[in-house]
Amino acid sequence: MKKNNIIFKSTVILSLLLGFSSCNVKEKKEQKEEISETKKEIPTDLKWSERMLLSEIHRFPEASKLDFVDKPRWSYTNGLVLSAAERVYKKYPKESFYNYIYNYADTMITEDGVIKTYDIEKQNLDMLKSGDVLLYLYPKTKEERFLLALQTLRSQIDTQPRTSDGGFWHKKRYTSQMWLDGLYMAEPFYAHYTQMFSEGKEAKEAFNDIVHQFDLIQKHTIDPETNLLYHGWDESKEQQWANKETGTSPNFWSRAMGWYGMAMVDVLDYLPETHPGRAKLIGYLNQYAEAIVSVQDSKTGLWYQVLDKGDEEGNYLEATGSSMFAYTFAKAANKGYVSSNYKTIAEKAYDGIINNFISVEENGVVNLNKCCAVAGLGGNPYRDGSYEYYINEKIRSNDPKGTGPFIMASLELDR
Structure with a gap:
């Protein structure tokens, strides 16, 4: 018991x-x-600009490895996203945003002012874009190494190979070629640097040179029937992709025209009010805006990978170009460069981006889908600029060439 x-x-x-x-x-x-x-992980009650920046920081904790790379590098995609981060920080001054920007420069610039992974001998306009980060940081930190790096980048402009009428080659190995992309990579940096460090005759000549680049791209790449601009122009007409009479590439690529639109609205931030080139650039911008709207998809408000061939097999609505156009129109309207009607057009485009390209994970991380990963002209393997080439390039999510402009469009529209 x-x-x-x-x-x-x-x-x-x-x-x-x-x-x-x-x-x-x-x-x-x-x-x-x-x-x-x-x-x-990322609160859903924030504005889209903060949510996307936090998502980028979540995806790429080190800004030097933006764009899905394993090792730190100096590249235009870093400069693009960090320019967007700078604007987010200005509106929402969180220390983590500033640190994200600073840590990129801190990682990539040695104590002696040498830019890691940058090779001036390649004369690559793309490499000037991240100079915007240094133009932002130097006045705040007064670190000598940042100034030395800026001076190195500026010296590239003095030695950049040019076409016979003074247009920058896109890269040294892209002989005699101007690309729409290059206007965004070089001119905002060139204009901002000039505003910050130059005066008198030197400044006047630099601003004249900047406006001249836009004059040349208008002269050589515009299609007189549609006012759309071809991706590239080969002065020698020797490239396989070049039209033997005009030298232009054969198609209107969405992101190329996106780069060009952003170049115009951003350069106008630094071009003096009194400079005669301002009125000219605003004229180009209005002509551009009208042409871009003529190929906008009426149902979604978005744009196709190849702009004027939306009804052809294989073409698709593409996120990076659409984000760039939304940003360009919103900023241009906010600044008074174009009619206020373009703000409404930007809103429609932005709604299209949210409804068609944006997805949110359970932890709040925001994704931008349907981004063309990369496209260019020439090179090896050879890129012929054909319709088939553009529609068959890799598509991926969260390409920084889309997330950066999306953040900037979000800020301009206060969404």
Whole structure:
């Protein structure tokens, strides 16, 4: 009997302990679920600009590895996203945003002002874009190494190979070629640097040179029937992709025209009010805006990868170009460069981006989908600029060439 009592008591105690333990586990599980519901990685009640920047920081904790690379590098995509981050920080001054920008420069610029992975001998206009980061940081930090790096980048402009009428080659190896992309890579940096460091005759000549680049791209790449601009122009007409009479590439690529639109609205931030080139650039911008709207998809408000061939097989609505156009129109309208009607057009485009390209993960991380990963002209393997070439390039999510402009469009539209 005594033995049975002991067994009974032990069973009761064990049951109580197990019950208490399972309650504890259940309670902890419920608490964990409640915490995961209330504390997402990225809050969903923020503006889209903050949400996308936080998502980029989540994807790429080191800004030097933006664009899905394994090792730190100096590249235009870093400069693009960090220019967007600078604007987010100005509106929402969180220390983590500033640190993200600063850490890129801190990683990539040595104590002696040398830019890691940058090779001036390649004369690549793309490499000037990240100079915008240094133009932002130097006045704040006064770090000598940032100034030295800026001076190195500026010296590239002095030695950049040019066409016979003074247009910058896109890269040294792209002989005699101007690309729309290059206007965004070089001219905002060139104009901002000039505003910050030059004066008198030197500044006047530099601003004249900047406007001249836009004059030349208008002269050589515009299609007189549609006012759309071809991706590139080869002065020598020797490239396989070049029209033997005009030297232009054969198609209107969405992102190329996106780069060009952003180049115009951003250069106007630095071109003096009194400079005669301002009125000219604003004229180009209005002509451009009208042409871009003529090929906008009326249903979604978006744009196709190859702008004027939306009804052809294989073409698709593309996120990077659409984000660039939304930003360009919103900023141009906000600044008064174009009619206020373009703000409405930008809003429609932005709605199209949210409805067709944006997805949000359970942890709040925001994705921008349907981005063309990369496209160019020439090179090896050879890119012929054909319709088939553009529509068959890799498509991926969260390409910085889309996330950066999306952040900037979000800020301009205050969405």
